[in-house]
Amino acid sequence: MTNFKNTNTRDDSHGGSPSDLRRWRQYLADERAEAAVYRDLAGRRSGEEREILLALAEAETRHEQHWLKMLGDNVGKPRRGGLRTRFVGFLARHFGSVFVLALAQRAEARSPYARDVHATAAMAADEQIHEEIVRALATRGRNRLSGSFRAAVFGANDGLVSNLSLVMGISASGAPNSVVLLSGVAGLLAGALSMGAGEYVSVRSQRELLEASTPNEDAQARLPHLNAGANELALLYRARGMSPEEANAKAAESLQNPPETPIAVPAGHDKHEAVGTGLGAATSSFLFFGSGAILPVLPYLFGLQGITALIIASIIVGLALLTTGAIVALLSGGAPLKMALRQLAIGYGAAAVTYLLGMLFGTSAA
Incomplete structure (x- = not known):
């Protein structure tokens, strides 16, 4: 399960100006909407990717708690998330494709928390890390x-x-x-x-x-049969850009502790997808x-x-x-x-x- 650093929340809930309250309510609505997006995406995924998306939803829920404390008794009626967030949510519910992850990435990148004194530094850091997490999730789809x-x-x-x-x-x-x-x-x-x-x-x-x-993966299986007194393996590492000293050290290490099996490409995976x-x-x-x-x-x-x-x-x-x-x-x-x-x-x-x-x-x- 992917762990995220817990967001620091404040105990000093207080009334802000009317503009502050409006902004906090919008933040609250956006956090709820973003959490829903990640849960909808998780519903269309499995394994590690599903766990990561659910953990992102949990992190957005922690941010939601921060704004609830800031608003106190001034939460008011539930508001809808921003237009962009609602659009991403619609796509997540009906498609769940790489387009949704790309939009979610942009949404995380637009987070205003780094410029808002009422958001914690941990929240701003969370949003930036969330952008990188979603970017990583979208990368495989973009590659395909x-x-x-x-x-x-x-x-x-x-x-x-x-x-x-x-x-x-x-x-x-x-x-x-x-x-x-x-x-x-x-x-x-x-x-x-x-x-x-x-x-x-x-x-x-x-x-x-x-x-x-691309290096021949089968060559790795031949390492145990190399002549330890010869320098062919060192020449290989030098051809790949190592200095003579580095190549000799790497060759000696590889000959002493050769891998039991070659590094194989997983079945069904295209190296050049x-x-x-x-x-x-x-x-x-x-x-x-x-x-x-x-x-x-x-x-x-x-x-x-x-x-x-x-x-x-x-x-x-x-x-x-x-x-x-x-x-x-x-x-x-x-x-x-x-x-x-x-x-x-x-x-x-x-x-x-x-x-x-x-x-x-x-x-x-x-």
Whole structure:
């Protein structure tokens, strides 16, 4: 069972100012809501992870007791937690995925206790450690997602930006609606196939490089059979970066006390799961590039033309860019609004440049 240092609470419960009381009541509501989030997450886990989440809920309950003492008879009616905390709670009850852990991590990082004189130093320290605990719990899920997820995000964004730029450039040149539509569909197919093939080759090459650089675990089982008077093992440690003295000492120690069995990778565990698989990355990239690239073409598929089609295509793509940016931020623990706006600015910037170039070439051709 994971143990957490007990939070120091105060015996000097007293009445604060009206603003203090409102703030303490909100803290109380947030602590209760966060404890509920961890219990809901624990209900979807097992083993050590479940115990850790329940221990986090217990720690939040201790913080709750602190605010109850501070409020004394001024607790008032139960309040709801903040909007973000309630949203995380909703996700925890219905999904319990790595997205929830990422949101919980951000919630812990925003704790105001370090700046509030009415919170104890132990409470502020608890919240900071809670952030690291949730970060650690979310890491494995992020690793499982990172290979295919990276390909999916890059594919979707490339599809959105490249095809919007293509459609806007062709449209700005004065080409008829049929040419714009044909160009958009061709860009979708060519880009999706290219992205899928590129991701497959990239990920396969990366995995093969990692495999070639990973020490052979079976070699460890041969240590008891080495000639103690030879220096091959010392050479191995020197090749791995040790000085001659360190390598000789390490080799002597390993020969005197060799491990009984080699260090094995647990069954079902992928040593390079963060890289993903070539097929998974290729499939994700192909599908998500296609799903992103189809959006700028939709207005033309429905018969819209000219500036109307361009405006609608830009709005659709803008909303999609904001969504992908926010999703990346949630998984990486970043600020969703900041990353969403960054994605939007990059996409619109590329499209604007292509539109201007299309106008220039169209004018030159005329």
